[in-house]
Amino acid sequence: MEFTDDQIIERTLAGETDAFSLLVRRWERPIYGLSLRMLGRDEDARDVCQETFLAAFRNLGKFRGDAKFSSWLYRIALNACHSRLRKQGAVAEQSIDHEDGDGRKFEIADDGLEGLPERLQRDQRAEMVRKALYALPAEMRQVIIMKEYEELTFAEIAEILQIPVSTVKSRLYTGLQQMGARLEKMRGLL
């Protein structure tokens, strides 16, 4: 039997603290994906993931059931990402052009059966997307990430960001326009 998020929260708040690990298992990958695409570095994304779940665990008693747990969690993660971005200041684009501190390349999907030329081409495209996305202002980037990769609805994104749905749509529209322009420019340089 699969427990709902709310049931797990109830169990955790009733003293069964280990139950919280079920929530971690369920949500760690989406939160990691969001953080990775927001920050551009694996190490930072893992830190944000850790911070997010720790903050959620400590503040679970304050969680009001009027919003979805996932929305609350996404909000905590985005706040952590923004706080990290602010600390980093205006991050130069070059900071994500290289391997991270552990020498790990940025994670890109690896489909075993794909031919090498196709894979190279796709990796190149992914790299281009990553750079174009990272060059966007954070408020547009987060909307694109939540819509495209997390596949959230406009209403869910609006709830997470606590902004009107129309604002979500206009940010997405502008973000896609800017992404398109940047990608075209990059293709021209190839």
Next chain:
Amino acid sequence: MNSEKNGNSCERKEDLVTYLYGEAPATERASFESHLDYCDACRNELTAFGRVRRDLGAWQLGQVARPEIVLRRSRFDLLRELVGMFPVWVRGAAFIGAAAAVLLVSLSIAGTRISLKDGDFAVSFGRTGNGAAPAPAVSSEEINRMVQNAVAEERGKMEGLYSARLASFKDRLDADHQAELRAARAEHQAELRAARAEQQAQFRVVRAALQQEMRRFNRQNTSAGIRAFFSRDDSSDSWGDGR
């Protein structure tokens, strides 16, 4: 016709985005599709956004090792949990004991005198008005001693109880931590093994393809009367094995 070279001046930008992501209800969708029949700007924008979305789809996360989440608890959390382990009556008794001790100390500080003479019980605070103190049944020093004894006794009991609980709690935490570490290590090793196996499989596929290509090339050359370009027969493994 509504088109611009740079950007879209059409008012239906939000509708366009809603339509693009398939969130428009049937009526709105139909309405927007009719709009697309005559609005070049929206049609072009829709095509361009479709291209951007395909590009965005190229960046998918691969097999990423699970981020290890460790829920470190603050000292306050641990203390709260520790206190929570005691039954309510123990916590109640401790509270009453502490309150009684505080009351006795306060009475002592206020110079309270308690007398019991000829069956009459009397309590007085501070000095008496005429300076003649009533015969003290229990002196201030005795009260202090009683209070100290009571506090020491209570403290001893609670310390013993808490030490035992703390020791067992620490053991449990250590055991939990070790178990978590072992599980994380095992999981990590399994992921590494899986990744390595997958990589080997890929190499085998690539090697087989290349060998097949070599054979085909050699066959072509042989049939055309040209000496085999690849001198090694595919039976001699020039790639080494073990990959």
